[in-house]
Amino acid sequence: MSNLIVNTTDANFEKDVVNADLPVLLDFWAAWCGPCKAIAPILEEIADEYQGKVQVVKLDVDDNPETASRFGIRSIPTLMVFKGGEKVDTVMGLQPKADLAALLDKNL
Numbered sequence: 053m054s055n056l057i058v059n060t061t062d063a064n065f066e067k068d069v070v071n072a073d074l075p076v077l078l079d080f081w082a083a084w085c086g087p088c089k090a091i092a093p094i095l096e097e098i099a100d101e102y103q104g105k106v107q108v109v110k111l112d113v114d115d116n117p118e119t120a121s122r123f124g125i126r127s128i129p130t131l132m133v134f135k136g137g138e139k140v141d142t143v144m145g146l147q148p149k150a151d152l153a154a155l156l157d158k159n160l
Contacts, residue, residue, distance in 0.1 A: 056099035058109045062118040065111070070137040072107050075160060077152070079110045080120060080130040087146040088129045094149045098156070106156055133159045 060068035060078075069076050079095055081088035099108040113120040113128060123132065123139070133141040133155060140159050143151070 054096040054099050054108075056103055056108065057095065058107060060109050060111050060116075060119075062116045065116075065119050068107075068109055069134050072109075072134070072137075074105065074107045075156075076107050076109050076134040077102075077156060078132045078134060079108070080113050080123070080125045080128050080132075081110055082112060082114050082128055084114075085128050091129050091146050094147070094152065097149060098152055101153075102156060105160060131155075135159060 058068050069078055077095070077098065079088075079091070081092075095108050095110070098106070102108075111119055113125055123130075127144050129146065130142065130144045131147065131152070132139050141155060143155060147155075
């Protein structure tokens with residue numbers, strides 16, 4: 053995985069997402085999830101192309117049920133955009149790179 057992507061936990065969520073200096077694209081995922089595996093390379097490209105503008109953060113829902121429950125995650129992958137510590141947008145399911153880029157561009 054790219055060193056540009058942060059893996060967060062229930063314990064680090066506030067620091068990594070809410071208090072992040074940049075807008076955050078948060079990926080709720082799990083190791084057993086096929087679409088989550090399929091979107092991973094796309095997120096790596098996004099992290100590279102939006103470096104300095106957006107922080108890509110991943111949260112494993114199996115290892116971090118508190119945060120997943122807090123946001124009502126029922127389907128993965130679920131991706132949320134946070135800006136200034138607030139959730140501003142959400143998409144669910146495997147998304148093409150162009151759609152994720154449009155989502156970010158709309159919220160930057």
